[in-house]
Amino acid sequence: MSKDPNLIRGRFTEATDAFVEAFTASVTFDQRLYRHDIRGSIAHCRMLGHVGVVEASEVERIVAGLQQIHKEIDDGDFDWSVGFEDVHMNIEHRLIEAIGEVGKKLHTGRSRNDQVATDMRLYLREEIDVLLYVETDLLKVLLDLAEQHTGTIMPGFTHLQAAQPVTFGHHVLAWFEMLSRDRDRLGDCRKRVNVLPLGSAALAGTTFPIDREFVAAELGFDAISTNSLDAVSDRDFAIEFCSCAAMTMMHLSRWCEELVLWTSQRFDFVTLPDRFCTGSSIMPQKKNPDVPELIRGKSGRVFGQLVALLTLMKSQPLAYNKDNQEDKEPLFDAVDTLRDCLTAMVGLVPNIEPNVDTMRAATLDGYITATDLADYLVRNSVPFRDAHRIVGQVVGYAIEHDKPLDALTLEELQAFGGDAIHENVFRSLSIEGSVAARHHLGGTAPAAVIQAIAAARRRL
Numbered sequence: 001m002s003k004d005p006n007l008i009r010g011r012f013t014e015a016t017d018a019f020v021e022a023f024t025a026s027v028t029f030d031q032r033l034y035r036h037d038i039r040g041s042i043a044h045c046r047m048l049g050h051v052g053v054v055e056a057s058e059v060e061r062i063v064a065g066l067q068q069i070h071k072e073i074d075d076g077d078f079d080w081s082v083g084f085e086d087v088h089m090n091i092e093h094r095l096i097e098a099i100g101e102v103g104k105k106l107h108t109g110r111s112r113n114d115q116v117a118t119d120m121r122l123y124l125r126e127e128i129d130v131l132l133y134v135e136t137d138l139l140k141v142l143l144d145l146a147e148q149h150t151g152t153i154m155p156g157f158t159h160l161q162a163a164q165p166v167t168f169g170h171h172v173l174a175w176f177e178m179l180s181r182d183r184d185r186l187g188d189c190r191k192r193v194n195v196l197p198l199g200s201a202a203l204a205g206t207t208f209p210i211d212r213e214f215v216a217a218e219l220g221f222d223a224i225s226t227n228s229l230d231a232v233s234d235r236d237f238a239i240e241f242c243s244c245a246a247m248t249m250m251h252l253s254r255w256c257e258e259l260v261l262w263t264s265q266r267f268d269f270v271t272l273p274d275r276f277c278t279g280s281s282i283m284p285q286k287k288n289p290d291v292p293e294l295i296r297g298k299s300g301r302v303f304g305q306l307v308a309l310l311t312l313m314k315s316q317p318l319a320y321n322k323d324n325q326e327d328k329e330p331l332f333d334a335v336d337t338l339r340d341c342l343t344a345m346v347g348l349v350p351n352i353e354p355n356v357d358t359m360r361a362a363t364l365d366g367y368i369t370a371t372d373l374a375d376y377l378v379r380n381s382v383p384f385r386d387a388h389r390i391v392g393q394v395v396g397y398a399i400e401h402d403k404p405l406d407a408l409t410l411e412e413l414q415a416f417g418g419d420a421i422h423e424n425v426f427r428s429l430s431i432e433g434s435v436a437a438r439h440h441l442g443g444t445a446p447a448a449v450i451q452a453i454a455a456a457r458r459r460l
């Protein structure tokens, strides 16, 4: 039998060009798949034994060899070589080197095409499980923070202009809702990741009597791919993951933007502990919110990885193309970035310290209970559009006289609203009254927020 040092160049008459070898290799980055690759190979090999394609004693030797290689890699005792292109052939070559001829039987009835698709799915499934765990942690600390501040009042904004008073707990619950949907999306994505491609071989399936249910059970896949061409070529599962990751990063960037604004001297709504902040190399007074800023910035990178994978897949004819080797770095980076950002938030959120008095004081600017006055008029039989106009005039008057709404006298208010306004109007104009009145499902009242937290805890 002729010797092929690369395992796959039997038909060639010359060695690979050195640059081409390095250019086409993926082992520098796909070696991180080794655990999944070996796990997949062991399952495949056991299946070959199960259906009688490989003898039981051979299966034993191959599995033991793969386990030994696993250990060598774990221990940093493995010689990765660009000459063997990728993680799959590095391991296969080492297997043959370690256990001899019988190692050459491992690749029966499979291809690197279904092998790599399997590895990627095993890898991503594991990472999704970690991410779901971290997201659940983050949801919990958000609920804890909200719970401490069901009665803490701050201005709510639209257009970044003071709009209506809200509770800080309610604001934090808005973050909770975003992430809660993100977690649901990720869980849903996992279903489409957890499908077994192995058995598709290069593109058309295999002539051997394989047992795909056996492999799926060994590897914990919930389903088996039903078209070999599709299974080896599509990377929509990775794109879907990156889309979930991008959405989550978009949400995190919104929270972080708020934290950056709120820690600024202009707002001064929250304080972050020193250990989450960094200084300036020139300005000794600076305490910068680098962690939220970085998370905000890293969102761009995850959006970029999503676009990279979409573009990678766009217009690819069936079935496998080498383009797909380019799926790895974007996916790995999206996974790592998302995990780090979520982990940072799990540490940060419990340490967000609202400056309760400053938040409360900020509700006094901006005529923030004007809508409450309009609603009051409506309750006294003024149609809403008329009430809106009347209150607009009241606000204009108050600005002109440099007074907050609740400092106007009953007579001043009645000059605009006539006999639709009574002494009890001042209850509607108070900040606490405004907040407490919104006690329906989804509202900002402390009572509603307490109920929302209880419901959210049940959901977790």
Ligand code: ARG
Pocket (backbone or CB within 6 Å): 026, 030, 086, 112, 113, 116, 320, 322, 324, 325, 326
């Ligand atoms: N390193 C390759 C990848 O990541 C493995 C599959 C190679 N298949 C092939 N037919 N060249 O996609």
